[in-house]
Amino acid sequence: MVQRAFATVKLDLHAVSVFHTDRGSEFKNEGIDEILEAHGIERSLSQKGNPYDNAVAETTFKTLKTEWINGRRFESLKQLSLELFDYINWYNNLRIHGSLGYLSPVAYRLSSLKKVV
Structure with a gap:
């Protein structure tokens, strides 16, 4: 593998x-x-x-x-790759994190940038 x-x-x-x-x-x-x-x-x-x-x-x-x-179980590397891409997108854009004030990583980053500007 x-x-x-x-x-x-x-x-x-x-x-x-x-x-x-x-x-x-x-x-x-x-x-x-x-x-x-x-x-x-x-x-x-x-x-x-x-x-x-x-x-x-x-x-x-x-x-x-x-x-x-x-x-x-994944049938192929292609399936694994596609599903991993979807998971990472969900994790970064939709999944809330208690350590980030219950925001997603992307929302937290954007709110942090707004505070700086």
Whole structure:
């Protein structure tokens, strides 16, 4: 699956210099190592035992897993891509966040910009 995901990337992978991950077992993978080496991409890992090193990514993936994926199966990468696009659009434009004054991220950003101007 990793090889298929890399194969769909539309940019020149030689332009990518760093691939950052946590120390999760899914990233201890010879296939990933071979692809990174073939394209001259350096691997970057979060610090061992430091959950705050990658907090934004961890929170994002936790939200995706609990709110969106939650046991779903996708028939193709195309279906996954389309549904992920829809979820991100909903999350940014419609889902309210208590930490943002019960506004969506886009509404919060727009209200913050109005205060500055």
